[in-house]
Amino acid sequence: MTEYYKLGDALMADRIAVQARDIDKPRYGEGTHSHKIQFTKLRGSAYCVIELPLKSVRERR
Amino acid sequence: MKTNLSQVEATKAWPWSARSTDWLLAKPEEREKFIVLGDSAGLTKEDIEEKVRRVKGSIQLEQLVMTMPFGGLEPADVLYLMEENASLRQEIEQIKQKLSELEERIPEERVIVLREISREEAKEEIRQLFLNGRTLYYSDIAEELGLDLKLVVDICHELQESGEIGVDDRVL
Numbered sequence: 001m002t003e004y005y006k007l008g009d010a011l012m013a014d015r016i017a018v019q020a021r022d023i024d025k026p027r028y029g030e031g032t033h034s035h036k037i038q039f040t041k042l043r044g045s046a047y048c049v050i051e052l053p054l055k056s057v058r059e060r061r
Numbered sequence: 062m063k064t065n066l067s068q069v070e071a072t073k074a075w076p077w078s079a080r081s082t083d084w085l086l087a088k089p090e091e092r093e094k095f096i097v098l099g100d101s102a103g104l105t106k107e108d109i110e111e112k113v114r115r116v117k118g119s120i121q122l123e124q125l126v127m128t129m130p131f132g133g134l135e136p137a138d139v140l141y142l143m144e145e146n147a148s149l150r151q152e153i154e155q156i157k158q159k160l161s162e163l164e165e166r167i168p169e170e171r172v173i174v175l176r177e178i179s180r181e182e183a184k185e186e187i188r189q190l191f192l193n194g195r196t197l198y199y200s201d202i203a204e205e206l207g208l209d210l211k212l213v214v215d216i217c218h219e220l221q222e223s224g225e226i227g228v229d230d231r232v233l
Contacts, residue, residue: 019211055194
């Protein structure tokens with residue numbers, strides 16, 4: 001698992017979990033092809049991770 | 062004193078008695094008769110008091126009507142105000158509908174108190190959570206157990222490496 005600390009590092013995924021001391025209210029906008037998009041900012045000890053669907057291995061067998 | 066009952070009945074319908082009209086229509090020389098007799102002719106004291114009360118009530122009612130919002134308005138103005146009122150009500154309904162739509166879009170705020178427990182305790186709780194066979198994301202675990210997201214990610218990584226949990230390919 002890689003952690004990115006450098007300024008300008010980016011994450012891109014369908015589902016990212018975030019945590020921070022303060023999260024701005026989301027602003028709504030128009031994305032490409034008339035898709036709606038939301039913007040927000042995390043401030044203070046922000047942590048983001050690309051989510052994974054996890055399951056017990058024993059259960060799957 | 063004799064009372065003319067038909068006259069009393071008539072005055073109940075309208076405080077201005079027929080006698081008053083008679084007085085107005087009468088010739089000047091005949092008016093004296095009305096003045097002498099007055100309205101009390103054929104009426105008891107109680108009847109006169111009743112008439113006075115009705116006249117006062119009528120005046121008060123008239124004053125009330127004059128002070129009502131539409132008291133001094135023309136019918137066209139009243140009609141315009143009614144149309145304006147209807148359109149404003151319609152606008153309020155539209156605003157209410159839009160407001161409820163916006164409220165639905167705002168995510169519900171929920172306070173999660175992060176517990177400060179040892180790493181080993183947290184690991185055990187996460188293991189227990191996976192025992193029921195559910196597919197869970199990092200955020201689900203952090204929310205359900207009230208744990209720090211980074212701690213959850215670290216522990217899940219450890220559990221993945223030890224082969225206890227794995228990525229559910231069916232969801233991807």
